[in-house]
Amino acid sequence: MTEHLYNKYVKHMTLEEKIAQLLQLAAPFYDEPGDESEITGPMEELGIEYDTKRAVGSVLGIAGAEKMMAVQKEHLAGSRLGIPLLFMADIVHGFKTIFPIPLAVGCSWDPELAEQSAEIAARESAVSGLHVTFAPMVDLVRDARWGRVMESTGEDPYLNAVFAKAFVQGFQGDNLKEDVSRVAACVKHFAAYGLAEGGREYNTVDLSERQLREYYLPAYKAAVDAGVEMVMTSFNTVNGIPATGNRSLMRGLLRDEWGFDGVVISDWAAIKEIIAHGAAEDEKEAAFKAIYSGVDIDMMTTSYVNHLPELVAEGLVDEALIDEAVLRILVLKEKLGLFENPMRGADPELERQIVYSLEHRKVSQRLAEKSSVLLKNDGVLPLQAGQRVALIGPFAASGDILGWWSWQGSQETAVQLGESMQKVSGAPGNVVISEGCSIDTITEAGLAEAVKAAAAAEIIVLALGEASEMSGEGGSRSDIRLPEAQLELVREMKKLGKPVVAVLFNGRPLDLHGVYDIADAVLEAWFPGSEGGAALADILYGKVNPSGRLSMSFPYSVGQIPVYYNAYNTGRPKPVEHTDNRYISQYIDIPNEPLLPFGFGLSYTTFAYEGFSLSSDRMSADRPLEARVTVTNTGSMAGTETVQLYIRDMSGETVRPVKELKDFRQVQLLPGESRDVVFQIEESQLRYYHSDLTVSSDPGMFTVYVGASSRDTQSATFRLV
Incomplete structure (x- = not known):
């Protein structure tokens, strides 16, 4: 394929045309008038000439079949060699049908449903003219202050890798050329962006290579192994070098070691930001470092366009490096079938039929149901039909339930909680709605109205949370409690002496003091997407039994952060039993x-684990073990239990975490029904990175844990020989 594309296109291109293929421009550049005699707006600001624009390789942020087709047609009319544009966008958790945020999807522990959501997002994107989505984001996250935790599937490398594979398969399918309802995926942000110091957006990352490989790289590797077509660089440093100019990371690890031969794209203006990092003196040096490192596409700077020609002329950059980058971009266009069909997939009539269709919205609702996590329930849920309910809070009748990265979604058409509860409750009058306060402001009048509504009710449901812009990119927060106005609302409602249920809409784990300790039940809804209100109403009224499980720990206090389950034990671990010993690894106040x-x-039913056993107390490389446990639904409602398997290596060449997730199973059980859940444990699951970065297992003792969470487990031991 590359030889054909080289002979047909690359060898006939001028150096300037090649470099223009490496440039990605945003949508506003294609709102310019066609008159080339006048350069205005974004083109003037960035210093883009019309000759460059005619040869540019890709566009960011254009969506809509008619718009895409018009831009592609105009581009091809002015393209000397007839090379079509690639159209890309951030389709992170849905196009117009918005699914729950990825952190919520992680809480579903359902990779098949996650894959289906990506397939639907691809279908809506492709028919609207897009070819590439900047997703999945697979950064491992341990700091809830960072706004972009909402875009990850959580804190565990194994679970993240499972979802990375599922998302890539959902977006791309098996054959991008034949299946025009799929789009190419772009895994991001390479690498370790989720470790930004202090949880502050765009901040420095500093970690050992062993930590990088063991915890932060597995999900990217899973995406690469699944055939992801594109990788996006991260804004942060890795080993003191900005990722976008990091040759050992991009060429050494990604391309040479992992064998990735797809396209590498910078994040927005990240090549130019090498200067601000202090790793380049000017844009010329930044361009040199990026192309030398193997970055193919420069998103929204003119670093390549303005400086690669002189770098080639001075002999500092071999033109062959530029040819390689151009060929990788052309190969992706060929895989997508754009040379034969530049309008690939775009269809205005079909777009009107399938985008935001009922079929797609039903899947969004199902995923919202599976992603919601019941955090507390002192017997007040589910609600009963006919019960008088006061629904109070800033999210009682709000469409701001889509979350960040839902740029094509509509808050106006999002299904609200209040209207859905009124439908499910049996009669609209059973649910009285009062805002009570806004996100961060409470007034005497608003509180008085809420008190009046609550006084006439049997139970109070509080719809609380963060506005969508309080998380997502640029949404780092130092204080991750709910705003004080909402905490005051909770306190005032509790004074009425009625049962209180809190439903939380948010993009990160929160410090729940002032809510969790006061409310009788707490349901974590996250930002649940287009059908969120319908999903939550069905859960609150027991039409759906909640089954979500946290994919990221909720801190007791922001002072614990980073807090995560798979930590090291330390040399002075805190014992389970109380101790007056000060000189152990602990906080003295939390x-x-x-x-x-x-x-x-939690669930509306209960599950019992019995008879946990291992098939042997000895294991070898050629003799795996079986772990078996019987799970019984001991309650009165059908439910889904996520059975989790963890392992601890009791003695390693380097210290090992207290627990590591190795597998999980979801079982659906009727009341009284039992099922044997069996896991096979193989030697390969016991391997880890040693101090010399080799990967192997060590003979010795291991503990296996099986249970309903990383905390609630039963254990048994075996020896690897």
């Missing part, structure tokens, strides 16, 4: 443990 651990979630 627990070490998070408020709610990884894997945690």
Whole structure:
């Protein structure tokens, strides 16, 4: 394929045309008038000439079949060699049908449903003219202050890798050329962006290579192994070098070691930001470092366009490096079938039929149901039809339930909680709605209205949370409690002496003090997407039994952060029993443990684990073990239990975490029904990175844990020989 594309296109291109293929421009550049005699707006600001624009390789942020087709047609009319544009966008958790945020999807522990959501997002994107989505984001996250935790699937490398594979398969399918309803995926942000110091957006990352490989790289590797077509660089440093100019990371690890031969794209203006990092003196040096490192596409700077020609002329950059980058871009266009069909997939009539269709919205609702996590329930849920309910809070009748990265979604058409509860409750009058306060402001009049509504009710449901812009990119927060106005609302409602249920809409784990300790039940809804209100109403009224399990720990306090389940034990671990010993690894004012651990979630039914056993107390490379446990639904309602398997290596060449997730199963059980859940444990699951960065297992003792969360487990031991 590359030889054909080289002979047909690359060898006939001028150096300037080649470099223009490496440039990505945003949508506003294609709102310019066609008159080339006048350069205005974005083109003038960035210093883009019309000759460059005619040869540019890709566009960011254009959506809509008619718009895309018009831009592609105009571009091809002015393209000397007839090379079509690539159209890309951030389709992170849905196009117009918005699914729950990825952190919520992680809480579903359902990779098949996640894959289906990506397939639907691809279908809506492709028919609207897009070819590439900047997703999935697979950064491992341990700091809830960072706004972009909403875009990850959580704190565990194994679970993240499972979802990375599922998302890539959902977006791309098996054959991009034949299946025009799919789009190419772009895994991001390479690498370790989720470790930004202090949880502050765009901040420095500093970690050992062993930590990088063991915890932060597995999900990217899973995406690469699944055939992801594109990788996006991260804004942060890795080993003191900005990722976008990091040759050892991009060429050494990604291309040479992992064998990735797809396209590498910078994040927005990240090549130019090498200067601000202090790793380049000017744009010329930044361009040199990026192309030398193997970055193919420069998103929204003119670093390549303005400086690669002189770098080639001075002999500092071999033109062959530029040819390689151009060929990788052309190969992707060929895989997508754009040379034969430049309008690939775009269809205005079909777009009107399938985008935001009922079929797609039903899947969004199902995923919202599976992603919601019941955090507390002192017997007040589910609600009963006919019960008089006061629904109070800033999210009672709000469409701001889509979350960040839902740029094509509509808050106006999002299904609200209040209207859905009124439908499910039996009669609209059973649910009285009062805002009570806004996100961060409470007034005497608003509170008085809420008190009046609550006084006439049997139970109070509080719809609380963060506005969508309080998380997402640029949404770092130092204080991750709910705003004080909402905490005051909770306190005032509790004074009425009625049962209180809190439903939380948010993009990160929160410090829940002032809510969790006061409310009788707490349901974590996250930002649940287009059908969120319908999903939550069905859960609140027991039409759906909640089954979500946390994919990221909820801290007891922001002072614990980063807090995560798979930590090291330390040389002076805090014992389970009380001790007056000061000289152990502990806080003297709060627990070490998070408020709610990884894997945690309640149900309207109960499950019992019995008969946990291993098939042997000895294991070898050629003789795996079986772990078996019987799970019984001991309650009165059908439910889904997520059975989790963790392992601890009791003695390693380097210290090992207290637990590591290795597998999980979801079982659906009727009341009284039992099922044997069996896991096979193989030697390969016991391997880890040693101090010399080799990967192997060590003979010795291991503990296996099986249970309903990382905290609630039964254990048994075996020896690897």
